[in-house]
Amino acid sequence: MTGLPLASVPGRWLVVAAALGSGVAFLDGSVVNVALPAIGRELGGGFSVLQWVLDGYLLTLSALLLLGGALGDRYGRRRVFLAGLVLFTVASLGCGFAPSGPVLILTRLVQGVGGALLIPGSLALIDSTVRREDRGRAIGRWAGLSGVAAALGPFVGGWLVDTASWRWIFLLNVPLAAVAFVVTVRHVPETRAGAPGRLDLAGAAAVTAGLGGVVYALIEIPVAGLTAVTGGAAVAGVLALAAFPLVERYASAPLIPLSLFRSAQFTGANLVTLAVYTGLGGALFLLALQLQQSLGYSALAAGLAFLPFTVIMLLLSGRIGALAQRIGPRAPMTVGPVVAGTGLVLLVRAVPGASYAAGVLPGLVVFGLGMAITVAPLTSTVLASVAEEHVGAASGANNAVSRVAGLLAVAVLPLAVGLEGGGDAPLGPGFGRAMVVSGVLCMLGGVVGFLTVRRGTAVRPQLLPGVQHACQEPGTRAP
Template sequence: MDTTSQEQPSVRIASTRGRGILLTTVLGSATVLLGSTVTNVALPHIGDDFDADVATLQWTVNAYMLTLAGLILLGGSLGDRFGRRRVFLVGVVWFAAASLLCGLAPDTGTLIAARALQGVGGALLTPGSLALIEASFHPDDRPRAVGLWSGFGGIGAALGPFLGGWLVDGPGWRWTFLLSVPLALACVPIALRHVPESVGAAPSGTGETAEDRRPSFDVPGAVLGALALGLATYALTEAREGGAVVTVTAVAAVLAGAAFVVVERRSPDPMMPLSLFSSRQFTSVNLTTLCVYAGLGGFFFLTALQLQIVVGYSALEAGAAMLPNTVIMLLFSSHAGELARRTGPRLPLTVGPLVCAVGMMLMLRVGPGTSYLTDVLPALLIIGAGMVTMVAPLTVTLLSSVDGRNAGVASGVNNAAARASGLVAVAALPLVVGMGPDAYRSGAAFDVSFSRAMPLCAALLCGGALVSFMRLGPVGAVAHRVHWRSHGWLMEPPLAPRLSHPRTADN
């Protein structure tokens, strides 16, 4: 039987165990980051190999995002209930198996199913990475540990498209998935040797046993949330075909979404507590998140294709072209977090999206015969500047809008909202701009669709800026722990751990 302790975590970074914990969390995060960042540059080659249409390429991206966004909150709850290390390792092994299936997929149906399974693995291990750090390290070392984890994660995010492009141009696109397997397998023995187990516990003093006080989890909410997202994604992706099936699916998505709200309102331990939205600041930040990450999701999906199909870049060149965004995030995001603390949330969360929108409009210059230095790079630098202005302030503003004990749940809701909005954008944009099923086979046709899409992405960013300007105060509380100020990843806001009264278990 496990024994529990109420003592503060005591692991130090300089110790062998501390280095092992950091390596475990970095490897786990890198595994998921590769799944998120390398796929876009491989899409044209996947389409050519399988003679696939645009909808298939959309599903290759969205199947992963769907299960990850729909289940990430449940993954955090499972870790609290059954042990963070245990659930983290299940996620790592699951992700590796799904990545292997992606790499060996004989057809598009298998590939899409394997991508969905990848997202399930990611939902299990992603919440555990930071939770393991928070539950293991001494409070004095915790900010530095999170900073190191975030920094290495940012480096991984920067190298992902570059490495993915190199693999696509070299041994082939399948290796972009197979690369995750050795990383995951290396993570398992290190975690078993060095990472202590921990679980969450509800407040004591009620006469309940330790087992009774472990957090529960909201399976009906998770199922309904994922179902609503999946049905909406299918309806948007297949809408160009029309027909009764698409109409019925769209109606079912609305009904599933309504049922999700009802279940969350009535659940004693909801996955997404609706009471959080009683905070005007929390609601506003999440509305901004929906707009901002929808625009960014559509941008990154289409730009990786535009650079290869229209401009003529190789997969490696397309991946390397995106490096400036992550480099800027790595170098300057901590300063932006400090800016939010000093000025309040309105300024950075209004200016940042507007700057990104300007950069996206500059992307209209990117077409046949484009120069990287005079056309592509300036637009990407401006987008990077806008992102660094808003991403870290968005997180610290969000965490300041709720009670500290709800920080992990609030961050999970925000992270899921960002991923879901990117998912919907990737599903909807090709439909809205009139992109045909074979548009990616023609540079001229894809260029027309890209030129229509960039103003829409920019408009979404402007919508986020308007929400921030109208609903956030010019000054206000953005008190936060110092280690949430910086973030070097592009596709989602950082995920704070669901950590409430942690208990360590010595097995």
């Protein structure tokens, strides 16, 4: 098979199907933050429920993302993509009609499983079907369409919460996913790689149990205290995470080949990802709450507040990626996280009584500029640090690291700064401490980038600009 030309009708339909499928997952990731106060008011359960509404989705998504890609390679990328669409849609219906906090959390966990099949599958469909000379443009179009979905998320979510109900942010996924399903069935051919070795189910189980145990303990210990259940979850989670590299070492087809980490640059770039996206995930989660619960914004106003950040990301990420091709990624990966961290520290001014122009806008603009400088060079550095045959595994590993960073941020940051809000309770001084901690984490990422990224590192221009990162969270990530 020589591949479909992008200019052909099947080629265009393929990009539409892939963008719609990943778009519902990216849209879902960006609309939920602004709906959290409304969810808390209706379902109750306190601050830990709001944490679980976000982390339930991120837990299964991040833990199963690599397995989702492996399943597509082995059993058919279109088949697994369609399965992800169906599962994500059914879970979205469950979220929309959830009668209680625990039911919503359960359906969010299922949504994450669907997302783990959708997100790697969407790019794999393009990479395996579009002819080689057109893949860069196809990925660019996919990135643009998916980015629009993520960018519209806070605005659409806020509007739905204010005019209808928070439940519609989940029900909105149903018609979009239905269109994606029909287009995929009618226009997308099946491909598979026939992956060698046994499927690494043990690795997937270890990382899922590990992350689940640790996150459960971090969220529930402030509520329930250190009990046999919470303490046991923490111990079991740590042991499972410690076992994960051992499982990968002996797996015939590991989810993450440990040989990748022999590259200091690959390891360093992933440490930068962990630092920057931990700061990003925690800060945006808490800022959405701060705007509504402490500053009195409506859900729509809170969604619109993120607009400058989104616009800066969409306008500058590609241009910075092109600049990094010429000058190398070391400078932007050093400067970008420091600028982003400075923006987060500026958000300590987003307190009751402060105007949007003085308290919120400067921090979001500087933060958006720093993230735009960072995202594309970071992704290209990860891909350029490994051999060509390991690019897919490297991309998947880095994508998973960014999700794990957001997962841990939502669980750890509130505990670290003493936040105990919930419902309509203001976040208090803990919000400012959280912004400082998030900012320092981003800045540390810049230090790691300076120490680990070599000057003049080659990039893979056909894969820019890092859309998988920029299309997640309130209009932020690009792979």
